[in-house]
Amino acid sequence: MSNDVELEQEHLDLLYGHLDDLRERATARLGQTRKERGSTHQAMSERDSMSAMLIDQIERYNAVEHGLCFGRIDGLDGVVRYIGRIGLFDEKSGDHVPLLTDWRAPAARPFYLATAASPEGVRRRRHIRTRGRKVTDLDDEVLDLDIANVTAGRTLSGLAGEATLLAAVNARRTGRMSDIVETIQAEQDVVIRTDLSGALVVQGGPGTGKTAVALHRAAYLLYTFREILETRAVLIVGPNDTFLRYISQVLPSLAETGVLLCTVGDLFPGVTARREEPAAVAEIKGRKIMVDVLRKALDDRQRQPTKRIPIEIDRQGNRETLYLEPGEAKRARNLARATKKPHNVARPIFEKEIVAVLTGKLTEKLGDDPFADITRAAFESGRKDEYANTEDIGDNVLDQADVEEIRKSLAKEPEVLAVCDWLWPVLTAQQLVAALYASPDRLESAAPQLTAGERAALRREPRGGWTPADVPLLDEAAELLDGDKPVSDEFVIEERERLARREYAEGALEILKGSRSLDDEEDPEYLSATDLLDAADLGERQRTISFVTAAQRAAADRSWAFGHVIVDEAQELSPMAWRLLMRRCPSRSMTLVGDVAQTGDLSGAPSWDSILSPYVADRWRLAELTVNYRTPSEIMAVAGHVLATIDPTMSPPRSVRDTGVPPWAERVDADKLVDRLVDAIRAETAVVGDGRVGVLVPAERVATLGAAVASAIEGTAVGAGVDLVSPVVVLTVKQAKGLEFDSVLLVEPAEILDGSPRGASDLYVALTRATQRLGILHTAPLPEAVKI
Ligand SMILES: Nc1ncnc2c1ncn2[C@@H]1O[C@H](COP(=O)(O)OP(=O)(O)OP(=O)(O)O)[C@@H](O)[C@H]1O
Numbered sequence: 001m002s003n004d005v006e007l008e009q010e011h012l013d014l015l016y017g018h019l020d021d022l023r024e025r026a027t028a029r030l031g032q033t034r035k036e037r038g039s040t041h042q043a044m045s046e047r048d049s050m051s052a053m054l055i056d057q058i059e060r061y062n063a064v065e066h067g068l069c070f071g072r073i074d075g076l077d078g079v080v081r082y083i084g085r086i087g088l089f090d091e092k093s094g095d096h097v098p099l100l101t102d103w104r105a106p107a108a109r110p111f112y113l114a115t116a117a118s119p120e121g122v123r124r125r126r127h128i129r130t131r132g133r134k135v136t137d138l139d140d141e142v143l144d145l146d147i148a149n150v151t152a153g154r155t156l157s158g159l160a161g162e163a164t165l166l167a168a169v170n171a172r173r174t175g176r177m178s179d180i181v182e183t184i185q186a187e188q189d190v191v192i193r194t195d196l197s198g199a200l201v202v203q204g205g206p207g208t209g210k211t212a213v214a215l216h217r218a219a220y221l222l223y224t225f226r227e228i229l230e231t232r233a234v235l236i237v238g239p240n241d242t243f244l245r246y247i248s249q250v251l252p253s254l255a256e257t258g259v260l261l262c263t264v265g266d267l268f269p270g271v272t273a274r275r276e277e278p279a280a281v282a283e284i285k286g287r288k289i290m291v292d293v294l295r296k297a298l299d300d301r302q303r304q305p306t307k308r309i310p311i312e313i314d315r316q317g318n319r320e321t322l323y324l325e326p327g328e329a330k331r332a333r334n335l336a337r338a339t340k341k342p343h344n345v346a347r348p349i350f351e352k353e354i355v356a357v358l359t360g361k362l363t364e365k366l367g368d369d370p371f372a373d374i375t376r377a378a379f380e381s382g383r384k385d386e387y388a389n390t391e392d393i394g395d396n397v398l399d400q401a402d403v404e405e406i407r408k409s410l411a412k413e414p415e416v417l418a419v420c421d422w423l424w425p426v427l428t429a430q431q432l433v434a435a436l437y438a439s440p441d442r443l444e445s446a447a448p449q450l451t452a453g454e455r456a457a458l459r460r461e462p463r464g465g466w467t468p469a470d471v472p473l474l475d476e477a478a479e480l481l482d483g484d485k486p487v488s489d490e491f492v493i494e495e496r497e498r499l500a501r502r503e504y505a506e507g508a509l510e511i512l513k514g515s516r517s518l519d520d521e522e523d524p525e526y527l528s529a530t531d532l533l534d535a536a537d538l539g540e541r542q543r544t545i546s547f548v549t550a551a552q553r554a555a556a557d558r559s560w561a562f563g564h565v566i567v568d569e570a571q572e573l574s575p576m577a578w579r580l581l582m583r584r585c586p587s588r589s590m591t592l593v594g595d596v597a598q599t600g601d602l603s604g605a606p607s608w609d610s611i612l613s614p615y616v617a618d619r620w621r622l623a624e625l626t627v628n629y630r631t632p633s634e635i636m637a638v639a640g641h642v643l644a645t646i647d648p649t650m651s652p653p654r655s656v657r658d659t660g661v662p663p664w665a666e667r668v669d670a671d672k673l674v675d676r677l678v679d680a681i682r683a684e685t686a687v688v689g690d691g692r693v694g695v696l697v698p699a700e701r702v703a704t705l706g707a708a709v710a711s712a713i714e715g716t717a718v719g720a721g722v723d724l725v726s727p728v729v730v731l732t733v734k735q736a737k738g739l740e741f742d743s744v745l746l747v748e749p750a751e752i753l754d755g756s757p758r759g760a761s762d763l764y765v766a767l768t769r770a771t772q773r774l775g776i777l778h779t780a781p782l783p784e785a786v787k788i
Pocket of ligand 1: 629
C-alpha cells in the first residue's frame with residue numbers, strides 16, 4: 001500500500017502543479033488587464049468584464065484546493081481515471097488528455113454507482129484521502145466478481161467507499177456543512193443527476209442527505225446545463241439565516257458561486273423581513289385565501305364615491321368648479337377594471353377617462369357642445385351602450401386643437417390628479433399591505449372569511465418592519481398592482497448595483513487573500529493585482545462594470561424567472577409562499593427536498609401532492625432517500641417511536657452506523673435544571689472536544705435558559721441568527737431545523753410536544769439532530785412516545 005500511496009502522491013503533485021499553473025496564469029492576466037488604460041466607457045467596461053471573469057476563475061481554482069482529487073477508477077479495459085472537483089487536461093500533450101475528471105462528468109459516474117454486483121465496467125474503485133496536498137490513506141474496493149469475495153465485507157451493506165464514508169460521518173462537526181462529493185451514494189447520485197426539466201420531489205427522513213443532495217444537484221445542473229443556468233440563475237431557498245450560513249460553504253467548495261441562496265423572507269427586493277410574530281399569525285398569512293383578501297383590499301382602494309365630487313380648477317386665473325358624478329366615476333372604474341390590467345398599470349386608463357369626462361364638462365361650460373368629439377370617439381371605440389344613438393352627437397364649434405388643449409391642461413391640473421389619486425391611488429405593495437393591517441375597517445371589509453379574532457391577529461401598526469410571512473403577501477400585492485413589471489426599473493438597477501458592488505468587493509479581496517497565502521508574496525504579478533484591487537476603490541470601480549452575474553441581477557428583480565429553483569425544508573412553506581416561488585419559476589424546473597414528517601410550521605404542507613397539484617397536477621416525480629447518515633441507530637430507535645405517533649405507516653430511515661453510545665434521560669428538580677444543564681454541557685463539550693454541542697429547548701425557555709448557559713459557559717451562542725461555529729449553541733427546535741451537532745442536549749421534551757399542534761414533528765426533529773450523542777433533561781415526566 002505504501003508504494004501505492006507514493007504513486008498516488010506523484011499524480012497528486014502533478015495535478016496541483018497544473019492547478020498552480022492555471023492560477024498563476026489567470027492572476028498574471030488579471031494584473032495585466034488591470035493595468036490597461038482604456039479611456040472610453042466601452043474599453044473600461046470590457047476591461048472590468050475581463051477582470052471579473054478572471055477573478056471568478058481564480059476563485060474557482062482556490063475553491064478546489066482542498067480535496068482536488070479524491071478518487072480513481074480502474075476500468076476492466078485497463079483505463080485509469082482520476083476523479084476530482086474540477087476537470088484538468090494535459091494541454092501540452094496536444095490531444096487534451098484528461099488528468100482529472102470532473103465528478104459531474106458522465107465518465108465519473110461509475111465511481112459513484114459501481115458495485116460488485118453491477119461493476120459498471122470498473123475493476124477497482126479507490127478513495128484517495130488527503131490532508132492539504134498530501135495523500136494520507138487509500139481505501140480500495142475491488143469490484144471484479146472473480147475476486148469480489150476478497151472485499152465483499154465492505155460492500156455488503158451496499159455502501160460505496162465505506163471506510164471513507166464512515167470517516168466523513170464520524171468526523172467532528174465544525175458548524176459548517178461539508179460537501180459529500182467524495183462519498184455520494186448511489187441513491188443520492190440518481191437524484192443529483194436527474195434531468196433539469198420538471199418538478200422533482202426528494203422525500204427522505206432526517207439525515208438522509210437531502211440538503212447535501214440538493215446542493216450537489218445545483219452544482220451538477222450548473223455544470224451540465226451551464227449555458228441556460230448561467231443566464232437564468234439557480235435559486236436555493238432555505239428556512240432561515242442560520243441555516244443558510246450553515247450551508248454557505250458547500251457550493252463554493254464545489255467551485256460554484258453563481259447561485260442565489262436566500263430565505264422566502266429575502267425574496268421581495270428592498271425588503272428585509274426579519275420581524276418576528278406568533279406562529280398562529282404567520283399561519284393565517286400563509287393561507288391561500290389571502291389572495292382573495294388582497295384582491296378585495298385593492299378593490300376597496302378603487303373608491304366609489306356616493307356623492308358628486310367638486311373639483312376646483314384654475315382656468316386662466318379664474319377658479320372654475322366642475323362636478324364629477326358618482327356614475328361617471330363608476331364608469332371610469334369599470335372601464336379601467338375591464339382591461340384586466342394590474343391596478344397601477346390601469347391607472348392611466350382610469351385617469352384618461354376622468355379627464356375626458358371633465359374635458360367635456362369644461363368645454364360645455366365654456367359654451368360649446370363638448371360631447372361632439374368625445375361621444376363620437378366613445379361611440380366609434382365601441383362603447384355604444386353608453387351612448388345609445390348617434391343623435392347624441394352634436395356639433396362642436398371648438399376645433400379639435402382647442403379641445404385637446406383643454407384636455408392637456410386638465411390632465412396636469414393638481415385638483416384633477418388629487419381626485420384620481422383618491423379614487424384610484426397608485427400604490428406600492430408595502431402601502432397596500434401596511435394600510436390593510438393598520439385598519440380594522442379595511443380588514444373587516446377585505447377579509448370577511450376570517451373570524452374577528454383572526455382579523456384582530458393581523459392588525460398591526462405600519463412601522464416595525466416586515467415578517468417572513470409578509471413577503472409572499474407583498475409579492476402577491478405587487479403582482480396585483482404591477483403584474484410582472486419590476487417594482488421600479490430605477491430601483492432594480494440601484495439594488496442590482498448595490499448588491500453587485502458589495503459582493504464583488506468582498507469576493508475579490510477574499511480571493512486575493514487566498515491566492516497570496518498560497519504563493520510567493522513577493523511575486524510581482526500578485527503585487528500588481530492587489531495594488532490595482534485595493535479595497536478603497538474596488539466598490540466604486542464595480543459601478544462601471546457591465547458584467548454582473550445572473551444571480552446578482554435576479555436578487556434585485558422581483559420579476560426574475562429562475563432557470564431552476566431548489567427548495568430545502570420544502571414541507572415548511574405556506575401556500576402563499578408557494579405561489580411566490582412558482583411565479584419565480586414559470587418553467588417549473590424545480591427540486592423540492594423535505595420530509596413531511598418533520599413539518600413544524602402551522603401552514604406547512606401535509607403532503608407533496610397538496611403543494612404541487614395546483615401548479616403541475618400530477619406531473620411531478622418523487623425520489624426517496626432511505627439511509628440516515630447523521631443519526632446513529634441507538635438514537636434513531638428512540639426517534640422511531642415518536643415518528644410512529646406522527647404517522648404509523650412511516651418508517652424511520654436506516655442508520656448507516658451504530659456508535660455503541662445509548663441516549664440517556666434524567667429527571668431533575670425544576671430548581672436544579674440550570675445547574676444540571678450547565679454540568680451536562682460541560683461534560684458533553686469535554687467528550688466532543690472541538691466538535692459542537694447543541695442545546696435544544698422549548699421556545700418559551702430559550703431566552704432564560706440561553707442567558708443562564710451563556711453566563712456560565714464562555715462561547716455560547718443563543719437563539720435566532722447565531723453562528724454555528726460556536727462550540728455551544730442554545731436553540732429552539734424551529735431554529736435547529738436542518739442543522740446538526742456532535743452532541744445534543746434536549747430540555748423538557750413534554751413542553752416541546754405540547755407547545756404546538758405540530759409538537760410531535762418538532763420532537764422528532766429535535767431527537768434527530770445529533771451525529772453522536774443525545775441526552776435529555778426533564779422536570780416534567782417524559783412523554784410516553786419517548787422511550788429511553
Ligand atoms: N453520501 C454522504 N457522504 C458523507 N456524508 C453524508 C452523505 N450523505 C449525507 N451525509 C451527511 O449526513 C448529514 C445529514 O445530511 P443532510 O443535512 O443533508 O440531511 P437531511 O436529509 O437534509 O436532514 P434533515 O431532514 O434532518 O435536515 C450531513 O452531515 C451530511 O454531510
